[in-house]
Amino acid sequence: MILSHARLPIPPLRHEFKEGKTYLFLIFYYISRESQILGVVLKTSWRKLMKDEYYRDYLDIVRSFRQYLEKRKEKGVKAVSSENEDSQELLEKLFHSIQRCRKCPLYKFRTNPVLGRGNPKARIMLIGEAPGREEDLQGKPFVGAAGRLLGEDLRKAEIPEEDIYIANVLKCRPPRNRDPSPEEIKACFPFLLEQIRIVNPRVICTLGKFATQTLLNTKQSILRLRGKVLSYQGKIPLIPTFHPAACIYRPDWRKFFLQDLCLVREQLSRRKGT
Numbered sequence: 039m040i041l042s043h044a045r046l047p048i049p050p051l052r053h054e055f056k057e058g059k060t061y062l063f064l065i066f067y068y069i070s071r072e073s074q075i076l077g078v079v080l081k082t083s084w085r086k087l088m089k090d091e092y093y094r095d096y097l098d099i100v101r102s103f104r105q106y107l108e109k110r111k112e113k114g115v116k117a118v119s120s121e122n123e124d125s126q127e128l129l130e131k132l133f134h135s136i137q138r139c140r141k142c143p144l145y146k147f148r149t150n151p152v153l154g155r156g157n158p159k160a161r162i163m164l165i166g167e168a169p170g171r172e173e174d175l176q177g178k179p180f181v182g183a184a185g186r187l188l189g190e191d192l193r194k195a196e197i198p199e200e201d202i203y204i205a206n207v208l209k210c211r212p213p214r215n216r217d218p219s220p221e222e223i224k225a226c227f228p229f230l231l232e233q234i235r236i237v238n239p240r241v242i243c244t245l246g247k248f249a250t251q252t253l254l255n256t257k258q259s260i261l262r263l264r265g266k267v268l269s270y271q272g273k274i275p276l277i278p279t280f281h282p283a284a285c286i287y288r289p290d291w292r293k294f295f296l297q298d299l300c301l302v303r304e305q306l307s308r309r310k311g312t
């Protein structure tokens with residue numbers, strides 16, 4: 039019984055907890071599902087171990103897990119593994135966590151949090167910086183002028199829409215579209231990591247300085263990095279390019295932007311069948 043629970047995916051908010059506590063939490067959770075009495079004892083000890091704010095998150099995760107398992111049960115699914123799990127459903131769960139998120143002050147300014155759009159099993163993942171005004175209003179990334187430019191150049195590079203999933207490093211809009219702070223990036227980054235894990239793309243293309251520096255953990259400038267085939271965690275080819283909004287202000291960069299998108303397409307065809 040416990041074995042089948044142990045195959046459950048790690049909850050999306052696991053990064054909110056200190057690493058050691060995360061696994062402790064999972065063990066408590068799985069055991070508490072098995073025994074009501076033991077569960078009460080363990081939950082009480084767990085509460086003592088955690089600060090109140092984390093405990094609230096813990097309860098949210100448990101609640102969403104429970105709802106999720108009940109839904110799966112209704113569908114006749116006894117045990118689930120992250121491999122078989124539906125990416126769309128996982129992204130929806132992640133979105134619910136983001137809607138509740140208050141890990142940085144940006145939650146105060148958002149109209150809508152913005153998770154991503156496109157095919158949840160896309161082979162290419164494009165990653166930008168943060169939602170702008172239009173994105174914040176519509177709750178979708180890249181829907182303003184930069185999004186139109188990106189769409190045009192993806193067509194020119196012959197990258198079909200069904201191959202694309204688009205996300206940002208930050209899920210809430212910084213006021214007046216200012217640059218994200220390092221603290222905000224640090225707070226929000228776990229959501230992006232989880233998104234990449236769920237979509238599991240074959241190629242990543244970072245759009246602009248912030249996405250590139252965050253994913254590559256470097257301070258090097260985008261001018262040095264763009265147009266190269268680098269690597270995300272030694273596993274997925276990562277190609278940095280300019281943010282499409284930058285190409286609006288610097289039209290002379292647009293040809294490089296298109297070149298980089300063509301490089302993305304090329305990498306994808308190389309990785310076909312991998």
Ligand code: SF4
Binds near residue numbers: 141144208209225
């Ligand atoms: S930007 Fe990210 S970390 Fe900050 S409140 Fe929004 S979802 Fe949470």
